[in-house]
Amino acid sequence: MMELTNALLLAVILINFFTLGSSRLVACIRVVSVQGALLSLLPLTTHGLSGHSLLLAVGAFTFKGAFIPWLLLRAIREVRIRREVEPIIGYVPTLILGALITAGAFLFADFLPLIPAHHGGLNVPTALATMFAGFLLLITRRKAITQILGYLMLENGIFIFGVLLSEAMPMMVEAGVLLDLLVGVFVMGIVLNQISREFSTLNTEHLSALKE
Amino acid sequence: MLAILIFFPLLPAALSLVTPWYQARSWLLPATSALHLLLVLLFAFGRFPADGHWLGLDALSTVVLVVTSILFFGCALYAVGYLDLRRDRGNQVMVPCLLVFLSFMTLAVASRHMGLMWMAAEATTIASAPLIYFNRNRLSIEATWKYLLICSVGIALAMLGILFVAYSALGSGTPVSLHLDDLLVSAPTLSGPWLRAGFVFLLVGFGTKMGLAPLHTWKPDAYGEAPGLVGALLAGGLTSVSFLAILRGVQLMTAAGDGAMARQALLGMGLLSLLLAAIFMVRQPDIKRLLAYSSVEHMGLLAVGVGIGGLATFGAMLHLVNNALTKGCLFLAAGNIQRAYASKNLSEVRGALRALPVSGTLFLAGFIAITGSPPFGPFMSEFTILRGIFAGDRVVVGLLVLIFLATVFIGMGATVLAATQGEATEKPTGFTDRPLLYISPLIFLLMVLLLGVYLPEPLQNALRQAAALLEVQP
Numbered sequence: 001m002m003e004l005t006n007a008l009l010l011a012v013i014l015i016n017f018f019t020l021g022s023s024r025l026v027a028c029i030r031v032v033s034v035q036g037a038l039l040s041l042l043p044l045t046t047h048g049l050s051g052h053s054l055l056l057a058v059g060a061f062t063f064k065g066a067f068i069p070w071l072l073l074r075a076i077r078e079v080r081i082r083r084e085v086e087p088i089i090g091y092v093p094t095l096i097l098g099a100l101i102t103a104g105a106f107l108f109a110d111f112l113p114l115i116p117a118h119h120g121g122l123n124v125p126t127a128l129a130t131m132f133a134g135f136l137l138l139i140t141r142r143k144a145i146t147q148i149l150g151y152l153m154l155e156n157g158i159f160i161f162g163v164l165l166s167e168a169m170p171m172m173v174e175a176g177v178l179l180d181l182l183v184g185v186f187v188m189g190i191v192l193n194q195i196s197r198e199f200s201t202l203n204t205e206h207l208s209a210l211k212e
Numbered sequence: 213m214l215a216i217l218i219f220f221p222l223l224p225a226a227l228s229l230v231t232p233w234y235q236a237r238s239w240l241l242p243a244t245s246a247l248h249l250l251l252v253l254l255f256a257f258g259r260f261p262a263d264g265h266w267l268g269l270d271a272l273s274t275v276v277l278v279v280t281s282i283l284f285f286g287c288a289l290y291a292v293g294y295l296d297l298r299r300d301r302g303n304q305v306m307v308p309c310l311l312v313f314l315s316f317m318t319l320a321v322a323s324r325h326m327g328l329m330w331m332a333a334e335a336t337t338i339a340s341a342p343l344i345y346f347n348r349n350r351l352s353i354e355a356t357w358k359y360l361l362i363c364s365v366g367i368a369l370a371m372l373g374i375l376f377v378a379y380s381a382l383g384s385g386t387p388v389s390l391h392l393d394d395l396l397v398s399a400p401t402l403s404g405p406w407l408r409a410g411f412v413f414l415l416v417g418f419g420t421k422m423g424l425a426p427l428h429t430w431k432p433d434a435y436g437e438a439p440g441l442v443g444a445l446l447a448g449g450l451t452s453v454s455f456l457a458i459l460r461g462v463q464l465m466t467a468a469g470d471g472a473m474a475r476q477a478l479l480g481m482g483l484l485s486l487l488l489a490a491i492f493m494v495r496q497p498d499i500k501r502l503l504a505y506s507s508v509e510h511m512g513l514l515a516v517g518v519g520i521g522g523l524a525t526f527g528a529m530l531h532l533v534n535n536a537l538t539k540g541c542l543f544l545a546a547g548n549i550q551r552a553y554a555s556k557n558l559s560e561v562r563g564a565l566r567a568l569p570v571s572g573t574l575f576l577a578g579f580i581a582i583t584g585s586p587p588f589g590p591f592m593s594e595f596t597i598l599r600g601i602f603a604g605d606r607v608v609v610g611l612l613v614l615i616f617l618a619t620v621f622i623g624m625g626a627t628v629l630a631a632t633q634g635e636a637t638e639k640p641t642g643f644t645d646r647p648l649l650y651i652s653p654l655i656f657l658l659m660v661l662l663l664g665v666y667l668p669e670p671l672q673n674a675l676r677q678a679a680a681l682l683e684v685q686p
Contacts, residue, residue: 115383137367151337162371165378165388170325176331176335184338191353194353201352210355
């Protein structure tokens with residue numbers, strides 16, 4: 001099981017790099033959905049087959065792997081936007097930053113006072129790297145939809161960390177958290193639609209009338 | 213029993229979706245919130261048991277719950293009059309969202325499980341986003357987008373903090389649990405570094421939602437563009453709920469013997485909030501943004517009060533009550549002024565006292581109250597906080613707070629006086645004061661006035677018990 005977990009986590013890291021380096025929005029949404037689907041297997045590979053981990057996996061797969069990406073794909077189909085143009089920081093610098101951050105996450109995880117069972121595992125560094133990659137996406141991109149993707153990757157990173165602690169989160173709470181994420185993205189999608197209708201673009205730099 | 217209190221507003225929320233009559237839908241709000249307030253008061257006076265493992269009320273959450281319920285009732289009453297004026301915008305979204313918001317706010321206050329609390333807090337963010345977007349123009353889109361994204365990311369970090377707290381229990385041998393009662397018992401055995409990291413993330417996450425500087429950037433936009441009653445609910449209700457979540461972290465840190473670090477962090481952020489709010493309130497031409505910065509200021513005061521501890525914590529608890537009610541009065545009165553002038557900017561808003569005698573007076577009196585002038589409640593609570601600071605020999609902190617409060621008074625005063633005094637400019641709308649739109653802010657103001665001259669015994673006891681929860685348990 002350990003090898004499978006590690007393979008999954010490595011794939012998650014590769015997907016981080018793909019989203020950081022790609023300008024095609026549809027492809028980005030697809031790979032983030034693949035990332036969500038891969039993550040939904042994590043509870044099974046870490047805790048083995050049990051009612052709780054199975055339900056968690058099914059829930060995460062439905063929401064992160066299927067439903068949310070479907071919502072986003074529908075949203076961009078309606079506003080007819082395909083590409084991210086002019087990110088605030090270029091793709092190559094973002095990739096380099098991403099690489100530095102990932103390396104930093106691995107180094108940093110070694111210093112964390114983890115319990116012995118988690119020492120040397122990939123879970124914690126991958127969680128950190130994915131969260132940072134999400135943050136990077138949030139900060140460096142102008143399109144509202146890419147910012148939502150960044151938020152989703154941030155949530156994915158937190159999910160990886162949360163899998164280590166799934167006994168602390170009862171099923172009901174876990175379901176509530178996933179539902180929150182879904183409804184949150186749904187509402188963001190609606191706002192997205194309104195932005196494009198009102199400003200005829202999805203670039204958030206137009207959202208700058210409110211300031212001191 | 214507590215579950216009924218939490219979830220019954222969802223029933224009228226569903227009902228409002230199918231009600232075909234406009235007025236009936238609006239009146240669902242005060243009807244529901246009156247029942248909510250009644251139930252809350254019964255719980256507060258101990259008529260029903262409220263100490264479950266998942267849902268329960270202690271002194272701290274009772275105080276917050278009573279205040280938010282009173283505030284919601286006033287805003288619901290105001291909403292009937294407001295929505296009647298805004299038939300062009302409709303109430304099909306506003307009414308259900310407000311009721312769902314009430315339900316999840318109650319859940320966030322009453323939950324004894326950190327994960328459940330988080331889930332409810334995030335749900336309130338989502339339910340309030342359509343409320344901020346009520347006016348459906350460019351500015352409100354921008355405000356809604358910032359609110360939604362910043363608060364969602366912030367609250368995601370709070371989730372990380374909660375997971376860190378859970379991780380701190382992994383090595384200790386006790387079963388991992390996020391129930392507050394279990395955590396408080398096992399606190400001394402938790403792993404220190406993880407718990408401290410968890411607290412920092414909780415503070416950042418819920419601090420974003422509460423609007424502590426430097427995480428307050430969404431606040432002036434959201435409060436400025438949202439309708440007055442939504443601003444009142446966010447500034448008085450939601451911020452108090454988020455503060456409660458931070459206080460849970462403080463409780464945990466204190467139980468683990470790390471209270472000093474938690475208080476230090478709160479004190480730092482509190483002072484920074486006071487400083488930034490004071491800077492941005494000087495020469496602020498927008499009356500609603502002014503109120504938003506005032507909210508940042510008072511969140512800062514709450515943080516400073518708890519950060520100092522002792523008497524100041526009691527002062528902060530009292531200030532939480534006072535701030536919520538005064539903000540309710542101010543935002544609702546400012547909403548009326550904005551309605552009358554079709555603007556909230558000083559370039560158009562002048563002489564509100566003459567144009568709108570009641571709302572203008574309420575706005576002016578609310579300003580006098582919130583800046584801590586006697587005989588209103590905030591004077592008592594701010595004075596108590598300051599006494600606590602000086603009693604703790606934190607002279608520098610005390611002087612800084614005094615300087616910031618004086619700056620705020622001058623800055624806020626300049627704008628508020630300009631808006632209310634002098635000759636009235638031509639009003640483009642035919643709006644005049646009407647009872648349904650000034651009765652709620654008037655009641656809030658009278659309550660604040662009452663709290664300034666007389667603190668009822670039960671409230672005093674509740675505040676004292678709430679403050680005691682944040683101190684080291686013997």
